[in-house]
Amino acid sequence: ILNVEQSPQSLHVQEGDSTNFTCSFPSSNFYALHWYRWETAKSPEALFVMTLNGDEKKKGRISATLNTKEGYSYLYIKGSQPEDSATYLCAFMMNTGFQKLVFGTGTRLLVSP
């Protein structure tokens, strides 16, 4: 059974704070690691698809790093804003057989003004 874990489960920060979350995944049979943002009453929105060890990707104030050897990825948000409030999901994709996404349970972020 594939296990994708995210921490913390939830986080409450003040506007302007920087924050980061962790996603742990199996280090074997790696193909890709996805990050999604899921705001309440909206569709999950793709943030990053990461495939290479050591990869760093950035989208505005949000960035992510990937370590496939040890099986973890970090998501960073610099200068959090209230509109960043959402659940952040990571999902692991294997390189064997059908490449379905195995999701973690997410980190729920609340940014207060």
Next chain:
Amino acid sequence: GAGVSQSPSNKVTEKGKDVELRCDPISGHTALYWYRQSLGQGLEFLIYFQGNSAPDKSGLPSDRFSAERTGGSVSTLTIQRTQQEDSAVYLCASSLVRVSGDTQYFGPGTRLTVL
């Protein structure tokens, strides 16, 4: 362009009834996925369609669940004889082709409540 759409957005049904959930993927996307999120759980894979290949049904939780994709486009997820544990948000996603990790584009989901 239009994103993935799903209908209905909410469905309340009685235990034992059958329900059908619909997904319209992004035009041209060859891959279509169904997931669900039960209360307190992560997104759980249900079924995957890719082009004309046989679907991967490995995530379907029981034989009460089935799905079809007609004409390589619209998909319907059917749950027969619904149970209370089927209550969840059912999400559909589509992607273009299976390359480079394939970003999946999600619909807004159908919230199913089984009374």
